[in-house]
Amino acid sequence: MARAARSPSPISLLVGLVAVVVLAACARRAPDLPPDYGSVTADQALTAEAFSSADRARTCGDIDTELAVIADKARALDDGIRAKSQTNQAVVYIAGVIAAPLVDYSIEAKESLDTLQARHDDLISLKRYKACL
């Protein structure tokens, strides 16, 4: 006998909403580590093809300068997210899941941090490729 399609129960909706709020308001995970290309047992070697011609033309000093800029930007974004964290916790603690619209998710800032980390990793590998000290 065919069963009528059931709509989700209020409890499952609530659980889902809590999960969405927690997952979105929440901690961004640290990006994964890059492959090992620097150890004595590294199974991957860096080749010229791994870098753009513009990057290959950069000096070690240029790379360090860009790494410093990335570090400053990342620090500013992280400080911004950290400043909002306490407020988010208080909002969710007091108002629960209905506070979802009031939570500052900082999604763009978190995406920017991921982009900056990816560039940081590229530059670190470029430094090794160019044998910068």
Next chain:
Amino acid sequence: MTDMRYAKELMAAAVLVLVAGCGPTWSSSELKTAPTAAATVTGAASTSESTPTDASRILVTEDDITDRAYAVLGDLKVTVNKTTIFNQDPTRELVDAELRKEAAKIGADAVILVRYGTVGISFTSWGSLDGQGRAIAFTD
């Protein structure tokens, strides 16, 4: 009535003990050992053959180390959580300390390529911050 009062006092005392017994943060960690770690450390850095090192002497850096040869011991992942909503959010310094502690257990000299998450609510804490890094031992 008296029983109820005792029960409440007992509950309050239990909560007090629980909260007082906990530090401001607690942490968890995970180690993915490099497949070649044991052989490499044994062969090239025999002095540090999985002997725990002094955590305070372990270098923790977001960069690679290019001026010394090293072997990878494993990839570390740690998470620092604040115990209650009233504690301060965990910091990168606390993540570094946790990375040092875990790296020391496997005899590492440094943790390189360190990266951090951002602090926020997790399923187990009102404030969590994680970090990852590669534990290495110098071979020269």
